[in-house]
Amino acid sequence: MAGKVVTVSSGKGGVGKTTATANLGTSLASLGKKVVVIDADIGLRNLDVIMGLENRIVYDLVDIVEGRSKLRQSMIKHKKFEHLYLIPAAQTRDKMSVSPEDMVKLTDELREEFDYILIDSPAGIERGFRNALEPADEVLIVTNPEVSAVRDADRIIGLIEAAEKGPGKLIINRLKTDLVERGEMLSSDDVFDILGLTIVGIIPEDELVLSASNSGVPVTLNEESKAGQAFNNVARRIAGEDVPFMNLNDNPGFFRRLVGLFNGK
Amino acid sequence: MTSLLSRLFGRSRKGSGTTAKDRLRFVLQHDRINLPPERMEQMKAEILAVIAKYLVVDQERVEMALEQRDRMHSKLVAEIPVAKEQHGPAKSAAVPAAQNSDSAAENGANDSAKARQKESEHDTEDAKPEVKADHADDVAEEKKEKA
Numbered sequence: 001m002a003g004k005v006v007t008v009s010s011g012k013g014g015v016g017k018t019t020a021t022a023n024l025g026t027s028l029a030s031l032g033k034k035v036v037v038i039d040a041d042i043g044l045r046n047l048d049v050i051m052g053l054e055n056r057i058v059y060d061l062v063d064i065v066e067g068r069s070k071l072r073q074s075m076i077k078h079k080k081f082e083h084l085y086l087i088p089a090a091q092t093r094d095k096m097s098v099s100p101e102d103m104v105k106l107t108d109e110l111r112e113e114f115d116y117i118l119i120d121s122p123a124g125i126e127r128g129f130r131n132a133l134e135p136a137d138e139v140l141i142v143t144n145p146e147v148s149a150v151r152d153a154d155r156i157i158g159l160i161e162a163a164e165k166g167p168g169k170l171i172i173n174r175l176k177t178d179l180v181e182r183g184e185m186l187s188s189d190d191v192f193d194i195l196g197l198t199i200v201g202i203i204p205e206d207e208l209v210l211s212a213s214n215s216g217v218p219v220t221l222n223e224e225s226k227a228g229q230a231f232n233n234v235a236r237r238i239a240g241e242d243v244p245f246m247n248l249n250d251n252p253g254f255f256r257r258l259v260g261l262f263n264g265k
Numbered sequence: 266m267t268s269l270l271s272r273l274f275g276r277s278r279k280g281s282g283t284t285a286k287d288r289l290r291f292v293l294q295h296d297r298i299n300l301p302p303e304r305m306e307q308m309k310a311e312i313l314a315v316i317a318k319y320l321v322v323d324q325e326r327v328e329m330a331l332e333q334r335d336r337m338h339s340k341l342v343a344e345i346p347v348a349k350e351q352h353g354p355a356k357s358a359a360v361p362a363a364q365n366s367d368s369a370a371e372n373g374a375n376d377s378a379k380a381r382q383k384e385s386e387h388d389t390e391d392a393k394p395e396v397k398a399d400h401a402d403d404v405a406e407e408k409k410e411k412a
Contacts, residue, residue: 018348018401136360146285147285147288147289147292149295150289151289151292151293154296154297154336155291155296158297161337179282180282181313182280183279183280183281183282183283184280184281184282185281185282185285185286186282186286186289189284190282190286193286194286194289194290194293195336196335
């Protein structure tokens with residue numbers, strides 16, 4: 001069976017798209033899938049550092065596209081997963097060095113060998129996004145429960161639908177459950193009401209994500225990390241499993257409210 | 266009981282999260298059809314100006330807004346209440362203006378206005394003063410342009 005191309009997009013930058021791509025890559029690899037992740041953000045290479053593979057880069061996406069390197073020798077194998085590879089972005093070139101057709105050609109080749117080809121799309125709605133969108137079988141849209149991020153997500157969802165790549169699926173990243181409980185943050189239901197797309201993941205805010213990317217170790221391997229486990233759940237849903245959403249409410253919070261109630265607060 | 270449950274399980278609807286949702290809804294409705302709020306207001310004013318040529322509208326209760334079925338389909342929904350009194354005292358200004366006009370369409374429009382006035386002659390209630398004033402001004406402007 002031919003592999004599936006999943007593009008991770010967002011519209012707005014800084015919502016955790018690259019982190020999401022890296023974590024979905026390791027999660028899918030943990031499930032025993034053969035995975036390659038492609039950094040399509042040419043000129044602003046980042047997926048390599050998040051995955052802890054920055055020291056191993058010899059060739060990049062533009063080298064492959066321009067025929068300077070063979071596909072096999074350009075893919076970087078992950079330290080912890082035998083079937084997880086990275087194709088890094090070129091750091092010194094610009095987005096015009098790769099065309100949407102180049103991406104289709106490349107991913108068609110990769111489909112024969114891998115179960116999943118994850119593409120980390122650059123922020124924005126220009127060439128880099130077009131490159132990442134063109135070969136996609138499925139598009140994930142990462143957003144934060146914030147006005148600016150949801151607005152940009154809506155814009156990108158419109159473009160995905162116009163390109164007949166829709167409907168995409170949503171990953172709501174960095175949800176602060178305590179703020180949602182106090183009514184001071186958009187809830188995942190609110191985001192669903194507004195954007196009207198299926199939610200494939202709700203990732204709680206989690207400091208362990210930062211420590212993981214600081215050290216280049218996948219947070220999905222950390223069983224203590226709620227965000228890591230939430231990413232594992234997303235990967236299982238992408239792989240076709242029916243996984244219930246985690247209960248993100250902290251129990252102490254619930255009991256505190258219960259006690260508060262009986263104290264007449 | 267509902268409030269007990271909502272205090273236990275729900276969240277306050279008064280926080281900034283609700284404001285965020287309302288603001289997002291508003292901004293996305295305009296984004297999705299590529300019509301910024303200002304242009305929308307302009308369009309609203311123009312539509313009402315056209316209607317005012319034929320009908321006295323209860324300006325205070327006019328509602329015109331975008332409604333969203335789903336993300337791909339929005340519709341413009343307008344509720345434009347017609348004032349009880351149609352071209353009452355304002356008519357005296359409207360009719361002479363129309364009679365001087367060469368435009369057939371305008372004559373037609375005013376003919377129908379005349380007919381409506383006949384129908385409602387027994388009606389004693391006045392239309393809202395500011396509506397009358399607006400209408401009279403419009404007519405005066407038309408007159409000027411034609412002169």
